[in-house]
Amino acid sequence: MNKENKQELIKRLHAEKCSCVIAQGEDTRTFHKKGVNDLYELVCHHPAYLKGAYIADKVVGKAAAALMVMGGIKEVYTDTISLSALTLLRKAHIPVDFECLVPYIQNPDKTGWCPLEEKCYHEDSIGGIFYIIRNFINKQTPFFKRLFAWK
Known part of the structure; x- marks a missing residue:
């Protein structure tokens, strides 16, 4: 992916108020x-879409970084990244461009840690982080909603 294409994805991320934009070859999707x-849904149900993809994301914490590593992404841009996420991505040799590096991702109210960032903070294995994410999402989402969410 060339520099102009990357800039277009970043512009789209902000213009369309997406959480992230993922480009896999000629196929670009917004989320x-x-x-x-x-x-998480992509890793679990459409892992091939992430393999070698470029991601533009607003915020990347350690949990998101682990999912990106699991998915085999090629490169990521983010507005804000936590130090632990940056460390994880660099350890996996995934190039990262970012605007703001923070010690941790805050919760939406900006009153403390993002709950998932806090839960994953001391876990270093990708598998361990995935297990934490799965349990967190399963507790947040009612069973029937999870059952019918996958297509």
């Missing part, structure tokens, strides 16, 4: 769910 829900 709007909160947190890591879209990435």
Whole structure:
């Protein structure tokens, strides 16, 4: 992906108020769910879409970074990234461009840690982080909604 294409994805991320924009070859998709829900669904149900993809995302915490590593993305841009997420992506040799590096991702009210960032903070294995994410999402989403959410 060339520099102009990357800039277009970043512009689209902000103009369309997406949570993230993912380009896989010629196929570009926008996502709007909160947190890591879209990435989690892709890893679980459409992993091939992430393999080698470029992602433009507004906020990347450690959980999102782990899902990106699991999915095999090629490169990521984010407005804001936590130090632990940046460390995880660099350890996986995934190039990262960002605007703002923060010690941790805050919750939506800006009164403390994002709950998932806090839960994943001390876990270093991708598998362990995935397990934390799965349990977190399953507790947040009623069973029947999870059952019929996958297409």
